[in-house]
Amino acid sequence: MLRTLIVDDERLARQAMRRLLAAHPSVEIVGEAETLDEAIAAIERTDPQLVFLDIELGSRGDGFDLLARLARPPLIVFVTAYAEYAVDAFAVSAVDYLLKPVEPERLAETLARVEQHMIRVLASSGQTVQGMIALRTPKQIVLAAPSEIAALRADGDFTHVYVADQPAVMILRTLGHFESLLPSPPFLRLGRSLIINRDRLRKIEAPSRAGARIVLQGITGPLELGRAATARLRELVSPDEI
Known part of the structure; x- marks a missing residue:
């Protein structure tokens, strides 16, 4: 917007x-x-x-x-x-x-x-300007406000960026690049491969300490978390949410 x-x-x-x-x-x-x-x-x-x-x-x-x-x-x-x-x-x-x-x-x-x-x-510039981030792919540039980004997942030198209510876009940038641009909070890094927008977190399912599933507003279907990401999530959110 x-x-x-x-x-x-x-x-x-x-x-x-x-x-x-x-x-x-x-x-x-x-x-x-x-x-x-x-x-x-x-x-x-x-x-x-x-x-x-x-x-x-x-x-x-x-x-x-x-x-x-x-x-x-x-x-x-x-x-x-x-x-x-x-x-x-x-x-x-x-x-x-x-x-x-x-x-x-x-x-x-x-x-x-x-x-x-x-x-x-x-x-x-490759930076945020007037509160927007440019997500550049070989075919298009998607402008997104940080609040519209629900999650980011690393894939080698690429990052899958999940903009709310849109298909994920694959960007030739590391997760660390986006971590330096996005405000924390609300963005939380849950290990080496995932950053989530805490403001869009709607549900956490953690049947065991080995993993969890989270539901983020704007993303279809839950995201699966491994053991390390689940442990980090437990450190960052209040106990009654898990």
Whole structure:
């Protein structure tokens, strides 16, 4: 999900953008703001990946002032009724510049541009950017937020990454590479070959100390754990869960 904030000093404009974004299930609207100060507070509180930003935000400052006050601004798409600010907008590395009233087709182009921008940055850096991880296979690049990853299993120099409600993807990266990228907690390494997302753990079946089965939200069927992984799991979760 693309965590998105709407910043506009007009309530009707914010409502219109909400309606347009509702047609894109990959977008999660985490909040909205009316003024410069509200926008700064909302960005600090919600940590959005993308902001749809109006330029005129009242008497206390504009969209450019907002960017100047942020040490690490999220991706920005300006949304305004004034075409004359476009050059200045791209000078501050805006991903796109939309003129009001925004057309649905133009918004779809913008979201595709945002996704491609994130893919390029992630693929070139191999790191997390704006809270996303790029899972690169020979045929595609899958963007995933850490919260969407349920588990990772090592297979030699490859790693099977289980993104919730999607087929697992095989990535030419070691499990250690992903361990360095993913936050712990909630990600727990259960031995040499498995990392799980603790937040997605729904059930543990451990009929003996020799092994266990765990059910993770977003994965079809349980994952089998060996003796070492089961012992590690016992160390990391509360006793009443096993």
